[in-house]
Amino acid sequence: MLDRSPRHHRASPWFGAMLLFALGACAPIAPPTEDPPMTSCNADAARVVIGRTASEDVVEQARRAAGARVARTLKPGQVVTMEYHPSRLNIDVDDDNVVVNVRCG
Numbered sequence: 001m002l003d004r005s006p007r008h009h010r011a012s013p014w015f016g017a018m019l020l021f022a023l024g025a026c027a028p029i030a031p032p033t034e035d036p037p038m039t040s041c042n043a044d045a046a047r048v049v050i051g052r053t054a055s056e057d058v059v060e061q062a063r064r065a066a067g068a069r070v071a072r073t074l075k076p077g078q079v080v081t082m083e084y085h086p087s088r089l090n091i092d093v094d095d096d097n098v099v100v101n102v103r104c105g
Contacts, residue, residue, distance in 0.1 A: 051098065059071050084105045
């Protein structure tokens with residue numbers, strides 16, 4: 001005898017994932033946004049802080065003078081990342097936190 005009662009089948013988790021993927025493909029695609037222009041850094045303009053103690057105000061003054069987006073203070077022997085950022089001002093200080101050099105990157 002044939003069983004004609006309705007059966008409830010459990011959908012496979014893969015079916016659900018594929019359904020979500022297919023529906024996601026129908027979503028409108030946002031136009032690409034333009035990256036903001038990369039600010040260049042002019043270390044020569046920030047050299048006015050050499051010889052001064054690297055306080056927050058002095059670091060900010062150097063950053064603004066250089067036109068840099070960010071600035072970081074580097075102490076002797078400090079481990080730092082080496083990636084180059086054209087919009088970053090590096091401020092080298094001595095053991096007494098006095099600025100000895102400024103450079104971009």
